[in-house]
Amino acid sequence: MKLNNLLQKLKGGFCFDTETAGKLPGDALKIHSLSLVGISFAVTPFEAYYLPVPSERQKALALLSLLKPVFSDPTISKTGHNLKYDISVLRRYNVIVQGSLFDTMIAHYLCYPDGKHGLKQLSKEMLNYNQIEITDLIGKGKFQRSMQDISIREVTDYACEDADQTLQLKQILNPLLDVHKLRNLFETIECPLIYVLADMEYTGVKVDKTILQNISVQINLELDDIRGKLHLLSGVKGFNPKSPKQLSSLLFDSLGIDSITTTKTGNRSTSKQVLNKLKGQHPIIPLVLKYKSLSSLKSSFMGSLIAKIHPVTGRVHTSFRQATVVTGRLSSSNPNLQNIPKTEGLGKQIRKAFVPRDENHVLIAADYSQIELRIMAHFSKDVAMIHAFNNDIDIHLATASKIFDTPVDKIDKDGPYRKIAKTVNFGLNYLMTAKSLADRISEATGKEVSVGTAQDYMDKYFEEFKGVERFQDDAYFFAVEKGYAQTMFGRKRTVKNINSSSAYKRMAARRVAVNTPIQGTAADIIKMAMVKLHKELLVRGLESKIILQIHDELVLDVPKAEVDIVLPLITDVMEKIVNLDVPLIVDISTGNNWLEAH
Numbered sequence: 001m002k003l004n005n006l007l008q009k010l011k012g013g014f015c016f017d018t019e020t021a022g023k024l025p026g027d028a029l030k031i032h033s034l035s036l037v038g039i040s041f042a043v044t045p046f047e048a049y050y051l052p053v054p055s056e057r058q059k060a061l062a063l064l065s066l067l068k069p070v071f072s073d074p075t076i077s078k079t080g081h082n083l084k085y086d087i088s089v090l091r092r093y094n095v096i097v098q099g100s101l102f103d104t105m106i107a108h109y110l111c112y113p114d115g116k117h118g119l120k121q122l123s124k125e126m127l128n129y130n131q132i133e134i135t136d137l138i139g140k141g142k143f144q145r146s147m148q149d150i151s152i153r154e155v156t157d158y159a160c161e162d163a164d165q166t167l168q169l170k171q172i173l174n175p176l177l178d179v180h181k182l183r184n185l186f187e188t189i190e191c192p193l194i195y196v197l198a199d200m201e202y203t204g205v206k207v208d209k210t211i212l213q214n215i216s217v218q219i220n221l222e223l224d225d226i227r228g229k230l231h232l233l234s235g236v237k238g239f240n241p242k243s244p245k246q247l248s249s250l251l252f253d254s255l256g257i258d259s260i261t262t263t264k265t266g267n268r269s270t271s272k273q274v275l276n277k278l279k280g281q282h283p284i285i286p287l288v289l290k291y292k293s294l295s296s297l298k299s300s301f302m303g304s305l306i307a308k309i310h311p312v313t314g315r316v317h318t319s320f321r322q323a324t325v326v327t328g329r330l331s332s333s334n335p336n337l338q339n340i341p342k343t344e345g346l347g348k349q350i351r352k353a354f355v356p357r358d359e360n361h362v363l364i365a366a367d368y369s370q371i372e373l374r375i376m377a378h379f380s381k382d383v384a385m386i387h388a389f390n391n392d393i394d395i396h397l398a399t400a401s402k403i404f405d406t407p408v409d410k411i412d413k414d415g416p417y418r419k420i421a422k423t424v425n426f427g428l429n430y431l432m433t434a435k436s437l438a439d440r441i442s443e444a445t446g447k448e449v450s451v452g453t454a455q456d457y458m459d460k461y462f463e464e465f466k467g468v469e470r471f472q473d474d475a476y477f478f479a480v481e482k483g484y485a486q487t488m489f490g491r492k493r494t495v496k497n498i499n500s501s502s503a504y505k506r507m508a509a510r511r512v513a514v515n516t517p518i519q520g521t522a523a524d525i526i527k528m529a530m531v532k533l534h535k536e537l538l539v540r541g542l543e544s545k546i547i548l549q550i551h552d553e554l555v556l557d558v559p560k561a562e563v564d565i566v567l568p569l570i571t572d573v574m575e576k577i578v579n580l581d582v583p584l585i586v587d588i589s590t591g592n593n594w595l596e597a598h
Contacts, residue, residue, distance in 0.1 A: 003051070003066060006041065006049055006051070007066070007067070007069075007070055009041075009043050010041060010043065010070045010076070011070060011073075011076060012043065012076075013043075013076055013077040013078070013079070014041050014042065014043050014070075014076070014077075014078065014079065015041065015042040015043070015078075015079035015080060015163050015164075015166050015167040015170070016039055016040065016041050016042075016078065016079075016080055016086065016163060017039070017040045017080060017081070017086060017159060017162045017163045017166065018036060018038075018039050018085075018086045018089045018090070019036075019037040019038045019039070019040070019147055019155060019158075019159050020034040020035060020036055020037055020089060020147065021034065021035050021037050021146045021147040021148040022034050022035065022146070023146075025144070028146075028147065029085075030310070030317075031088045031089065031091075031092055031201065031202060031317065032092070032310050032312050032313055032317065033310075033312070034089065034092070035055060035148065036053045036060060036064075036089055036090075036092070036093055037052070037053060037055075037147045037148055037155065038050055038051055038052045038053050038152075038155060038159060039051045039053065039067075039159075040156075040159035040160050040162060040163040041163055042160070042163035042164045042166070042167040043167075044167075045164065045167055045168050045171065046164060046168075047164070048159075048160035048161070048163045048164040048167075049160065050152075050155065050156040050159045050160050051063075052152050052155070055148055060093060061093060061094060064090070064093045064094070064095050065094075067095060068094075068095055068096075071090060071095050071096070071097050071098070072095070072096050072097070072098050073098065073099060074098045074099045075099065076099050077099055077100045077101070077102065078097060078099055078100070078101055078102070079101075079102040079103075079104070079166060079167060079170050080101075080102075080103060080104070080166060081103065081104045081105050081119045081162070081166045081169070082103065082105045082119075083097075083101055083103045083105075083194050083198075084103075084194050084197050084198045084201070084320075084322070087194065087195070087198040088198050088201060088202050091198070091202055097195075100187075100191070101191045101192075101194055101195075102170055102174070102191070103190075103191060103194060104119070104122070104166050104169040104170055104173055105117045105119070105323050106186065106190050106191065106194070106322060106323055107170075107173040107174070107176070107177060107186060108122055108169075108173060108323075109322070109323035110177070110180070110182045110185060110186055110190065110491070110492075111173065111176050111177065111180050111182065113326040113491075113492070113493055113494070114326055114493075114494055117323050119131070119162065119165065119166065119169075120133065122169055123165045123169070126169060126172055127165060127168055127169065127172075129165065131161050131162070131165060132157065132158045132161055134158075137150055137154060137155070137158050138150060180492060181490055182490060182491075182492070184489070184490060185489050185490050185491055185524070188528075188531075189489065189524060189527050189528055189531065190322070190527070192531045192535075193322065193527050193530060193531055194322070195534070196530050196531055196534040196546065197320045197322060197330075199534065199545070199546070200320060200545075200546055200547055200548070200549070201317055201318070201319060201320060202317070203315075203545050203547055203557070204310065204313055204315030204316055204317040204318075204547070205315055205316055205318075205354055205547045205548055205555070205557070206314060206315045206316075206354070206355050206356065206357050206557075207305060207309050207314075207315065207316045207353050207354055207355070208352075208353045208354075208355050208593075209306055209309055209353075211352050211353040212302060212305055212306050212350070212353045213306070215302065215346055215349050215350060215352075215353070216298065216302045216303075218346060218349075219294050219297060219298050219302065219346055220298075222290075222294055222346070223291065223294055223295065223298075226287055226290060226291045226294070227241075227291070229287055230284065230287055230288070230291065233283060233284045233287070234250055234254075234284060235254075236250065236254075241287075241288045241291045241292065242291075242292065242295060244267065244270050245267075247270045247288065248267065248268045248270050250284075251270065251278070251282075251284075251285070252268050255282055255284070257278060257281050257282060260274050260277060260278065261274060272289065272292065273439065275288060275289050276289065276439075276442075276443050277439065277442070280448075293347075294346065297341070297346065297347050297350075300339070301335075301340065301347075301350055302350075304335045305335055305350070305353070308334065308335045315357075316335065316337075318332040318333065318334060318335055318336075318337050319332060319333050319334050320332050320549065321333060325523075326493050326516075327491075327493065327515070327516055327519045327520040327523055328487065328491050328519075328520045328523035328524055328527070329519065329520075329523040329551075330523070330527075330549055337548065337550060338550055338551065340550070342598075348595065349595065351593065351594040351595035351598060352593045352594070352595045352596075353593070353594075354548075354555075354593060354594035354595075355592065355593045355594075356557050356558075356592065356593075357557055360559060360560055360561075361557055361558060361559055361560065362558055362560055362563060362590045362591065362592060362597075363555055363556065363557060363558070363590065363591055363592070363593065363594055363596075363597040364544075364555070364556045364558050364563070364566065364567065364570065364588065364589070364590050364597060365553060365554070365555050365556075365588070365589060365591070365594065365597035365598045366553065366554045366555075366556075366570045366571070366574060366586050366587070366588040367552055367553040367554075367586065367587045367588070367598070368522075368525075368526065368552040368553070368574065368584065368585070368586055368587075369585040369586065369587050370395060370585075371522045371525065371526075371552050371584065372426075372429070372518050372519060372522050373385070373389075373395055373425060373426075373429070374389055374580060374582050374583075374584060374585075375488075375517075375518050375521050375522055375525075375580070376429050376468065376471070376518055377389055377580075377581060377582045378580040378581045378582060379471050379475075379488075379517060379518070379521075380465075380467035380468045380470065380471035381467050381471075381581065382465050382466065382467025382468050382471075383467065384398065384402065384464060384465055384467075385398075385465060385467065385468070385582075386581055386582055389582035389583065390582055390583070393408060394408075394413070394418075395425065396418050396421045396422040396425060397411050397413065397418055397421070399421035399422075399424060399425050399461070399465075400417040400418050400420065400421035402460070402461070402464035402465070403417075403420070403421060403424065403457055403460045403461060403464070404417050416445045416447070419441075419444045419445050420441050420444070420445065420457065422444070423437065423440045423441050423444050424437065424441075424457055424458070424461055427440055428458060428461055428462070428468070429468065429514075429518065430511060430514060430515050430518075431472065431507070431510060431511045431514055434451050434452075434454045434455040434458055435451050435454070437454040437457065437458065438450060438451045438453065438454035441454060441457075471514075472510075472514050475513045475514045475517055476498075476510050476513050476514065478513070479495040479498050479509070479510075479512075479513035480498050480499065483495065483498070485512060485513045485514075485515075485516035485517055485520075486516070486517060486520075487516065487517055487520035487521040487523075487524055488517070488521040488524065488578075489521065489524045489528075491520050491523075491524060493512065493516045493520065495509050495512050495513050495516075496509060496512075497509045498510075498513065522552065525577060525578055525584075526549065526552060526554070526574075528577050528578065529554070529573055529574045529577045530546060530549060530554065532573050532577060533546065533554070533569070533570060533573045533574070534546060536569060536573060537566075537569075540565075540569075542562055542565065542566065543559050543562065544556055544557065544558040544559065544562050544566050545557045545558075548594075553598075554570070554574075555594060555597065556570070558590075563590060567588060567590070570586070570588060571586050571588055574586045
C-alpha cells in the first residue's frame with residue numbers, strides 16, 4: 001500500500017506500535033539511545049501494515065515528517081499497548097503525538113489490577129492466540145541480534161501482529177470499562193496521565209555525579225569506622241554484621257542476649273525489627289543497625305544512580321510504572337526513586353544530588369500535607385478529625401490531646417505524646433494490631449511500650465474518633481458484599497479471602513478493604529493534579545516541567561523567571577483539584593537541589 005493511502009486510512013483513528021533497536025544491549029528500550037526501526041498500524045481487526053524506517057537519521061526524519069499530521073492531529077484517536085513508550089520514541093524523531101488515547105495495558109490494569117498486563121500474555125488469555133516472542137525473532141544472550149539486523153519480512157510479521165492484537169484487545173476491553181464503571185477514571189485520569197509521564201521520562205532529572213561520589217566516600221568512611229568499632233565490641237576479627245549466622249551467634253551465644261523470634265527456617269531472627277527491640281540491651285546493636293542501613297543505602301542507590309545518568313543528557317530517566325501497584329499508586333524503576341530516604345542522615349543527602357538543569361533554573365517541591373489522614377476525615381465524617389483539619393490544628397496534637405486528656409497548647413510538639421499520637425493515627429487507620437502498635441511506638445519514642453498500654457491507646461482513640469471506626473466497619477462490609485474495595489473515583493481492587501475460614505487471612509483482607517479507599521483515593525488525587533498542572537503549564541506557554549512524582553510529592557524544574565508564576569499555580573491546582581470536607585494543603589518550597597526544595 002502506498003503511504004498516502006495509508007495516511008487516509010489512519011484519519012479515522014488507528015492503533016500503532018513502534019519497533020526499536022540499539023547499538024548496545026538494552027539500548028533499544030532507552031529513549032535517548034534507541035533507533036526507530038519501524039512502525040506498525042492497524043485500523044480494522046485482522047489487517048495491519050508495517051512501515052520500515054531508514055536507519056540513517058536524516059532519511060528517517062524526512063519519512064516521519066509525512067506522518068506528523070496524523071500523529072499530531074488532536075481529533076484523531078490513537079490506540080496502543082504501553083503508549084507512553086511509543087509516544088516517547090516518536091518524540092525522539094520530532095513527532096509529537098496528540099489526541100485521545102486508548103491504552104490496552106491501562107484498560108486491563110483498571111479492570112484486573114491484580115493480573116499481569118503484558119501484550120503477549122493478554123493475547124493468549126483474552127484472544128486465545130500465541131504471538132511471536134521477541135526472543136524467537138532476535139534470539140537472546142550472546143547470540144541476540146539487533147532488530148535492525150532482522151529481515152523486513154520477519155519484522156513485518158512480528159510488528160503487524162502486535163498492532164492487530166492490540167486492536168482486537170481494545171474491542172474486548174472497551175465495553176468492560178463500562179461494565180466495571182471505570183470509563184471516567186480511564187478517560188479523565190489514566191489516559192491523560194500517559195502524556196504527563198511520557199514528558200517526565202523524556203525530560204528526566206539532572207543528577208550531580210560529583211555529589212553522589214562524595215556521599216559514597218562518606219558512606220565508605222562511616223562503614224570503615226563502624227566495622228572497627230564492631231570488631232572491638234565483638235572481640236571477633238573479621239566479624240561480618242551483614243551475616244545473619246555470625247550476628248545470631250554473637251548476640252545470642254557469645255553475648256547471651258535472649259532471642260525474641262525465629263525465622264521460617266527455624267533460625268533465630270536478626271531482622272531490623274528484632275534488632276530495634278533489642279538495641280537497648282547492648283551497645284553493639286545500634287551499631288549493627290547503622291551498618292546495615294548504610295550498607296543498604298550504598299547498594300541500593302549510590303552505584304545504581306550514578307550508572308543511570310545518561311551519557312548524552314546528563315540526566316536520570318526513571319520509568320514511571322502506571323500499571324503495577326494495585327492501589328493506583330505510581331512506582332518507578334531503572335532506577336527506583338520512590339525509596340530514597342527522607343529523614344535518614346546520609347540517605348537524605350542523596351537528594352542534594354538532584355539539581356536543576358542549569359544555573360537559570362531552580363527546583364520546586366510540592367508535597368500534599370497528611371493527605372491520607374485528610375481523606376480519612378472526609379470518608380469517615382469524623383467530627384473531631386474534621387474540626388482539627390478545618391481549624392488548622394495539627395492532627396497529631398489533636399489526637400494526643402484526646403488520648404492523654406491534655407489541652408493541645410500544653411503538648412510539646414517534639415515530645416513523646418505527639419510521637420505516640422502520630423504512630424496511632426497512621427497505625428490504626430490501617431488496622432494495626434496492639435502488638436504492632438506497641439513495637440512502632442517503642443521505635444518512635446525510644447522507650448519500651450507494652451502491648452497492654454498500646455491497647456489502651458487504641459481503645460481511647462476509637463472512643464474519641466468514632467467516625468473512623470464506623471468507616472472501617474463500612475469499608476469492610478462493602479468489601480464483603482461486593483468482593484472489592486473502591487476509591488472515591490471508582491478505582492476497584494478485588495479483596496481476596498474476605499470470607500476466609502482463616503482469621504489471619506480475614507484480617508489481612510479487612511486491611512485491604514480499609515486501606516484501598518484511602519491510599520487509592522490519594523493516588524487518584526495526585527494523578528489528577530499532575531494532569532491538570534501539566535496542561536496548565538502547556539496552555540500558558542511556560543517552560544517549567546514536572547520531573548518527579550514520589551508518593552504525595554511533585555518536583556518541578558522551573559526557570560527562575562517563572563517561579564513567581566508557577567508557585568501559586570502549583571498550589572492552586574493541587575489544593576483545588578477536588579473538594580473534600582477538609583482542605584487539601586500543599587507544602588511547597590524552592591531550592592537549588594531537591595533537599596533544599598523539600
